[in-house]
Amino acid sequence: MKPAVSVVIPAHNEEAVVAEGLDLLLAGTEPGEFDVVVVANACTDGTARVAARPGVRVLETAIPGKVNALRLGDAACAAYPRVYLDADVRIDAGSVRALADAAARPGVLACAPQPEWDLSGTGPVVRRVHRVHDRLVAPSRALAGVGVYVLNGRGHERAFPLPDVISDDGWVDGCFAGGERVVVAGARSVVRPARTVRAHLRRRIRVRQGNRQLAELGVPARPLRPRALGALLASRAVGPLDAACYLAVLVLDRLLTRVRGGRTSWGTDAGSRHRDPTAAS
Incomplete structure (x- = not known):
């Protein structure tokens, strides 16, 4: 076959x-x-x-x-198409088939699934941080940050060969615009974010360093605007305690990024590599 x-x-x-x-x-x-x-x-x-x-x-x-x-x-x-999948992200065959179907649509070069966040085992502070961050990035989310992206043959020609960057999905996302990249509602990826504030900060430092690399290559990240957090509060999509936790961790994130400077590396974030507690032994 x-x-x-x-x-x-x-x-x-x-x-x-x-x-x-x-x-x-x-x-x-x-x-x-x-x-x-x-x-x-x-x-x-x-x-x-x-x-x-x-x-x-x-x-x-x-x-x-x-x-x-x-x-x-x-x-x-x-x-083709080709699915690029992080090893700690879960996706089933039905979602892969839906992504492959989407990649065959006229004008589409790349696609990604809708993410579902597995927050089992996360602490209360980082759970609130994830809640706010997810709502902030959801309107502009495309190929980056969901652990899976898919390229058809024409999309592959646009994005490959990959440069030496930390954020491969950020690079790929920046190679496309408008309807060339789509989020497929019928496909789901299960992503396990960091379980602790410390692990979250380690991950965010890499994200910021990766964004800096992409900016140097002419692929700037989409900024998160403070007014968006105010809008979430006004609509009660998040609560004041959620916002306070998010802002406190954000300040630590930026301070640590400045302290580390330009040092970058890629490695495993063991904070999210935990076995699914619902899986059979």
């Missing part, structure tokens, strides 16, 4: 989560329907071992970096 879609999964020390994600992705698929490539990059755990299964090709490289893993996986793909 000729693959209907290729899926590239970069995986750095993802032993704890990659198997469950692959089980969900492949459940109910026909043999050969999805061409799945897992790239275990600079792993020191059993990521490659637990990812190995029928229907999945596992590549290993000693070179660290998500973008390098994406390039390697992309070069090994056998089909």
Whole structure:
């Protein structure tokens, strides 16, 4: 069977989560329907071992970096459209099919699912921060921040080869405009955000550093405007305590980014790599 879609999964020390994600992705698929490539990059755990299964090709490289893993996986793909999926993000076969259908629409070059946030195990402060942040970015959300994006052949020509950036999804998002990129209502990705303030700050520092890189490449991030938070408060979409937690963590975020300066790296945020507590043992 000729693959209907290729899926590239970069995986750095993802032993704890990659198997469950692959089980969900492949459940109910026909043999050969999805061409799945897992790239275990600079792993020191059993990521490659637990990812190995029928229907999945596992590549290993000693070179660290998500973008390098994406390039390697992309070069090994056998089909379009291509799904680029974070190893700790969950998506099922039905959502992948919906994304592939959307990528075939006239004028569409790229697409992404609607995210669902798995807040199990998150602390009360960071839960409020996520609530506010999600509502702030929702109106402009497209390909970035949902753990999955999809490119058809023409979209791939626009976005690849990926440059050496922290925010690969931010780069890809910036390669398209208007109706060239769409959010597919019939597709869902389950994203596990940071569970603690400390983990959230580590992630936000990388986001800001990534945005700085993209700006240098001519792809500026869409700014969050203070008046938007006021509008959320006025409409009671968020409460005063939610806003206070968000602003306090935002101040810490900016201070820490200034202290760290230009130092950047890509790695695993273990704060969100927790096994689904509802999954069977």
